[in-house]
Amino acid sequence: MNKANKSNFKEYLATIFVSLFMVSAIALVVELELLYRSEKTVNFAELNTKNLSKFYTIEELEKQLAKTPDDIILNIRLAKSYEEIDKLDKANDFYKNALKLSGRSNFAIYSYALFCAKQDLFVFAATLAEELSGNSKRVNLFKAKIYENIADGLSEAKNYPASTKSYQIVYKYAKSIGDIKYLNQIKEKYSKEYVKLADYNMELGEVELAISNLNNSLKIKKNALANYKLGLIYLESNPKKAEKHINQAFFEDVYVVNPYIYNNLLQSLLEETKVLSNDGLFNYYNSRLTRFKNKIASSYLYKNDIIIDNSSLITKKTWFKKLNHYLFFDIKNNTKEEINDLFVKAELYIDSSKYIFEKKIIKPTSPLDAYDVLQYSDFELPKEIEFDSIKNSNDVFVRYFAKKQEDAPWILIKIDFLNI
Numbered sequence: 001m002n003k004a005n006k007s008n009f010k011e012y013l014a015t016i017f018v019s020l021f022m023v024s025a026i027a028l029v030v031e032l033e034l035l036y037r038s039e040k041t042v043n044f045a046e047l048n049t050k051n052l053s054k055f056y057t058i059e060e061l062e063k064q065l066a067k068t069p070d071d072i073i074l075n076i077r078l079a080k081s082y083e084e085i086d087k088l089d090k091a092n093d094f095y096k097n098a099l100k101l102s103g104r105s106n107f108a109i110y111s112y113a114l115f116c117a118k119q120d121l122f123v124f125a126a127t128l129a130e131e132l133s134g135n136s137k138r139v140n141l142f143k144a145k146i147y148e149n150i151a152d153g154l155s156e157a158k159n160y161p162a163s164t165k166s167y168q169i170v171y172k173y174a175k176s177i178g179d180i181k182y183l184n185q186i187k188e189k190y191s192k193e194y195v196k197l198a199d200y201n202m203e204l205g206e207v208e209l210a211i212s213n214l215n216n217s218l219k220i221k222k223n224a225l226a227n228y229k230l231g232l233i234y235l236e237s238n239p240k241k242a243e244k245h246i247n248q249a250f251f252e253d254v255y256v257v258n259p260y261i262y263n264n265l266l267q268s269l270l271e272e273t274k275v276l277s278n279d280g281l282f283n284y285y286n287s288r289l290t291r292f293k294n295k296i297a298s299s300y301l302y303k304n305d306i307i308i309d310n311s312s313l314i315t316k317k318t319w320f321k322k323l324n325h326y327l328f329f330d331i332k333n334n335t336k337e338e339i340n341d342l343f344v345k346a347e348l349y350i351d352s353s354k355y356i357f358e359k360k361i362i363k364p365t366s367p368l369d370a371y372d373v374l375q376y377s378d379f380e381l382p383k384e385i386e387f388d389s390i391k392n393s394n395d396v397f398v399r400y401f402a403k404k405q406e407d408a409p410w411i412l413i414k415i416d417f418l419n420i
Helices: 003-044 058-067 072-084 088-101 106-118 122-131 137-156 160-175 180-203 207-220 224-234 239-252 259-275 279-299 387-391
Strands: 306-317 323-333 342-350 353-362 373-380 396-403 411-417
Touching: 058 072, 072 088, 072 106, 088 106, 106 122, 106 137, 122 137, 137 160, 137 180, 160 180, 180 207, 180 224, 207 224, 224 239, 239 259, 239 279, 259 279, 306 396, 306 411, 323 342, 323 353, 353 373
Parallel strands: none
Antiparallel strands: 306 323, 323 373, 342 353, 342 396, 396 411
């Protein structure tokens, strides 16, 4: 082999060596990146271990663990898997093993603490939470999640004094994390728990304590229920103060307030101002009564306010000559006022099957005038309903419900046997 060929051969070998080295290096980088992302997913994706056992059977996980018995994550995966099928002793063993293998790492402690909280081992779960080391956002989120599970369990057990204290701890940690969405979720839970605690106080006759807890609820987050319950407490002792709270609740969430109670309260305050000849207060409460009536009229729908007629099942051909089936009906406004918003729900019963349809039928852009009729409103039936089988059925009828606002309760309007 001449010198030129030897030189070319050496360059060729060098090129192969460098290429192999680069491929190995890239593979290592990819592997490390995947490991990093896996660890990041384990630690931060919703901060629970449910995703860890999502794609593997217990048998597959145990085979993997037999090969790598010191794998902390595999132990936690198996613990979660056994927890999901209620084999709690096995789950407990794997959680403990993960704790031991990891030298009681924060993530292993967090995973075990969540398990303990779900098993109503609240004191032990709290002890584990306090064992978490560091003061980072991640550690504070771990603590918040653990105490949240403790608080949820105590609330379910109706131990409202203890659950409220636990939510107080959750709230403290949630404020330090910087996650606005999570903080708002905790505020919602915490404020509601104070309302439950106030109900508990009222059952024990602790009225002043109930008032204090309802005010605490409002400090954490404005909510109609706390205002309404405060109004009910003051109804006899201080009607004017009661009216302020109930009015606030009414315009925050009209459906929290019993309209008959609020109407009677406003009427009694009006009568009082007449006796006192106080024109200023009379005008004040009279304007509130007018607003109340307008709000009720726009929010509530009563059974005779609308009439549904000519309910039937009809088949229509589409442009492509396919047959589509529809539930048709007419709507009549049976009031003296136009209807600007109307939602309708139909429950269709065919033999033993039930189908539910709902949508907004009337919008402010095309209101339904007083005593006017909207014809041919419809719901398209799902394709799986065989129209021929409907014709042969002995049991086809529909229940119609309606409401004026999306968050309002449904009102049963009509039950009708169908014409086909």
